[in-house]
Amino acid sequence: MSVPSDAQAPEGREAPEALDLEGAFRASHVGEVLERLERELVGLAPVKSRIRDIASLLLIDKLRRAVGLSSGAPALHMSFTGNPGTGKTTVAMRMAEILHRLGYVRKGHLVAVTRDDLVGQYIGHTAPKTREVLKRAMGGVLFIDEAYYLYRPENERDYGQEAIEILLQVMENQRDDLVVILAGYKDRMETFFRSNPGLSSRIAHHIDFPDYTPGELFAIAQLMLVQMQYRLSPEAAGALREYIDKRRAQPHFANARSIRNALDRARLRQASRLFERRGGPAITRGDLETLEAADIRASRVFLEPFGGEGPS
Numbered sequence: 001m002s003v004p005s006d007a008q009a010p011e012g013r014e015a016p017e018a019l020d021l022e023g024a025f026r027a028s029h030v031g032e033v034l035e036r037l038e039r040e041l042v043g044l045a046p047v048k049s050r051i052r053d054i055a056s057l058l059l060i061d062k063l064r065r066a067v068g069l070s071s072g073a074p075a076l077h078m079s080f081t082g083n084p085g086t087g088k089t090t091v092a093m094r095m096a097e098i099l100h101r102l103g104y105v106r107k108g109h110l111v112a113v114t115r116d117d118l119v120g121q122y123i124g125h126t127a128p129k130t131r132e133v134l135k136r137a138m139g140g141v142l143f144i145d146e147a148y149y150l151y152r153p154e155n156e157r158d159y160g161q162e163a164i165e166i167l168l169q170v171m172e173n174q175r176d177d178l179v180v181i182l183a184g185y186k187d188r189m190e191t192f193f194r195s196n197p198g199l200s201s202r203i204a205h206h207i208d209f210p211d212y213t214p215g216e217l218f219a220i221a222q223l224m225l226v227q228m229q230y231r232l233s234p235e236a237a238g239a240l241r242e243y244i245d246k247r248r249a250q251p252h253f254a255n256a257r258s259i260r261n262a263l264d265r266a267r268l269r270q271a272s273r274l275f276e277r278r279g280g281p282a283i284t285r286g287d288l289e290t291l292e293a294a295d296i297r298a299s300r301v302f303l304e305p306f307g308g309e310g311p312s
Helices: 021-028 030-040 046-066 086-103 124-135 160-173 186-195 197-202 216-227 234-250 256-275 286-289 295-296
Strands: 080-083 110-111 141-144 179-184 204-210
Touching: 021 030, 021 046, 030 046, 030 086, 046 086, 046 204, 080 086, 080 186, 086 110, 086 141, 086 179, 110 124, 124 141, 124 160, 160 179, 160 197, 179 186, 186 197, 216 234, 216 256, 216 295, 234 256, 234 295, 256 295
Parallel strands: 080 179, 080 204, 110 141, 141 179
Antiparallel strands: none
16 A cells, blocks of 8 residues: 655545654753763663653643544552662652653652651551641652651551551542652562552652662762762772672662762771871872772771671
């Protein structure tokens, strides 16, 4: 079957109106948010791909509504699962920006809370606390970290269930003015959703955040050092790679968070090392910006393979 090259509509029918998808994408400035997310976070390819998919869905839905096509607003509540330090809060912040730029929330701010911000310690305390948090989050995104701590069935006098019931009402009745993201360890979140099917049924997007590889953690360290205006000597770079391998094998490893803590302690050791040089050779700019292997290897990670949580 041949197709007319001039792409004219059949006689008696109007030609379909062409929609400027690229123009709509540029006007939304969502591309800037996606680029910032790419710069901010090393790795996490599956997460970034899913965020792009959600942004595409929202943009197409916006175009559909503009031409009178609508199957109802897309469900937007989300679950972010993964270990600490894998970028969940950062992605939630960027998601809030995307939602705002495409007109799905009024303000685009992020309110990050835990159980302590929502649940009271005595009768009558939980509802006001929860409603106050929801009031602050309206028009944006509410990010509840370690959400499974809201549910404690072993304690009959726990008030977390009251907070959950209020959340359920708001997630259903005001979903056009608030997006809720529940976050935490994957296995605990799965148990939490099985115990709270009402919450599970309201979550449209489940995104799992993988742990970083050793190479990605080293790249994250390099980005952090650039932001802090430090650099590693060649020997320090080797020491940091060895540190990462050892630290990942220890308990309570928190991915990028643990790397930032390690660099902060290395900076502390560098400062002490340079301070001890007072009265000796003059300190140069290069000295001030360079971390040496000794600043890394002084960590007890090199002495205690299973040292556990604490200064390393």
